[in-house]
Amino acid sequence: MSGPTIHDVAKAAQVSLATVDRVLNNRGGVSAKAEARVRAAVAQTGYVRNLAAANLSRRRVYRFCFVVPSGDTGFVALLHAALERERARLVEEQILIQIVPTHAFDVAGQVAALRDLDCDALAIMASEAPEVQEEVDRLIASGVKVVTLVADLPQSGRACYIGIDNVAAGRTAADFMGRFLGEAGSILMIAGSLSSRDHMERLMGFRAVMMERFSHLSLLSAVEGNDDADTVERLVMAAMEDQPLVGIYAIGAGNRGLVRAVQKAGSKPVTIVHELTLVSRQGLRDGAIDLVLDQDTSTAVTTAVSMMRDLTEGREIAVGSGRIHLNIYSRENI
């Protein structure tokens, strides 16, 4: 009923269990000839290690840690919800998930959170500050496997980045913006912060496609909304006073303010925002928002967990396998 076991392999290779074990767990002290026979027997019998039994035997418990910004609204709230769901699901598979909330721009706090961490692997969403990257590299040096989540730390030695391709996201936004807009006009770009890599990358991609293919549209210089609804609202209102807007690309958070501003506007600009939250979902329904580009938090979390497992298990991970699909929502497919 069940598949072949090491006993079957030993029998097929005509060696003892001990030798099979030595080969399979490369403990050394096996002649080339014997090793070859074992490997042949493995291939012949189709033996595959029973992971459950192996983990049980070596009493392995995966201890994974997520260091992510806290917050009870918007994207981070969704992320936390997804984390909690995964945590509950994974307990009975002997995967313990520890969630360490930090504050979004508090570098010192993030470093402190990393300082005394005890786990096999870490998924981190934090500032791209040298101090943080240093601390990450220290963890890596001490044997912790690290992946970055949503926000990359490219200067660090992280094994992989899990999140969307932000340049492609920006390019996609521009593509749709351009196609939706027939006539010429001005487009406003609002980033959360101009010093955050992901926002800059989105901006870059957006600008590039706009210039390549939709040169009849003019881009206003990008403004900084600080992921804050009131600031965003103020900025949008101000821009609309200066000139009519045909499009708005909102790169960061604070969409509540954006929706308010758009609803007060005379003519509705084509509005593209990031992250499907309660607010942006409602915006799509109302028609205040035309398109939402989203990275699904559940997918991000499960991908992270599976990556962390592969890494601690010593498996190779394919390049680019951390890429998360960019979800595109219009009013018809929420």
Add this chain to the structure above:
Amino acid sequence: MSGPTIHDVAKAAQVSLATVDRVLNNRGGVSAKAEARVRAAVAQTGYVRNLAAANLSRRRVYRFCFVVPSGDTGFVALLHAALERERARLVEEQILIQIVPTHAFDVAGQVAALRDLDCDALAIMASEAPEVQEEVDRLIASGVKVVTLVADLPQSGRACYIGIDNVAAGRTAADFMGRFLGEAGSILMIAGSLSSRDHMERLMGFRAVMMERFSHLSLLSAVEGNDDADTVERLVMAAMEDQPLVGIYAIGAGNRGLVRAVQKAGSKPVTIVHELTLVSRQGLRDGAIDLVLDQDTSTAVTTAVSMMRDLTEGREIAVGSGRIHLNIYSRENI
């Protein structure tokens, strides 16, 4: 290091291991009092069963079967590739995946494939024929858990459908089509088969939104391409001879023919197709195709497996949890 075990629970409840076992696996013969103490101890210690150990002990092997159409091009090829990948990955978790290829419209063959099936759970993509549904119900009655994949069998007792919302897909296609098109004109809709539910649902959704919101565009009556490239090419050419086309919505397979036809056309219609394959990917790059609506085969397969596991494990599955996200690809986010 590891979590609490049944031993800890027994100690906490001040009962024997046997009693804990009786409660946990409800074997009966336990007094209400004792049971309450055990349950309290479980809650108090935070005990969670070690699934790996449990499965090892009861030498459980999940045997999952996929009955899906064969084919070495397009969507089904991708599906098979995804299946193979999953199969390889899941062996060491004691999940055996059997893949039973059938022919797309061969109802008798599909029924035969279902006839002598020996597995714990089944994922099926087949014709919505009464004979098939009957056979499915027979399997369900005999204890096999069944989910439908990509194509639903709503009349059967399947536990859940795994795939996209086809009506929403059609509506989304129309939404983008309408937004991309400024001026009036004719739109051609090509289905694979007008008697296949998923295609009809897409058509329905497309039509509905077109009529609701883009009444300046006129819909030609839908034609049947039989998922065949040559047929599709011929149909598109013929339609373009009758009148200029501003848009094409291709619902089924055979996109190779569509691309050929579009490339020969004088003015390029806005073209939206389904499923990201080699052909449609290249079409996006070339500009022959404007948008691809896709259901990711990997996601479908992994979702199916996780559903099947939950079902055989006797876990509740949330309604609508089989819904797969509709991926939208433009040239910028392939």
Add this chain to the structure above:
DNA sequence: AGAAAAATGATTGACGTACCTCAATTCCTA
């Protein structure tokens, strides 16, 4: 040939759970 080194076999005890048997204890009812 003899000693050292290398390779191999045999065996054992975990890991946490399931499932079974047999004996001992408690409970209820006539």
Add this chain to the structure above:
DNA sequence: TAGGAATTGAGGTACGTCAATCATTTTTCT
């Protein structure tokens, strides 16, 4: 209060693998 039934305890074996130890055999080198 005896008798039977229900409940509980104690203990064992198994699952497949890992990680040891120790004894034995084979090979290698001088």
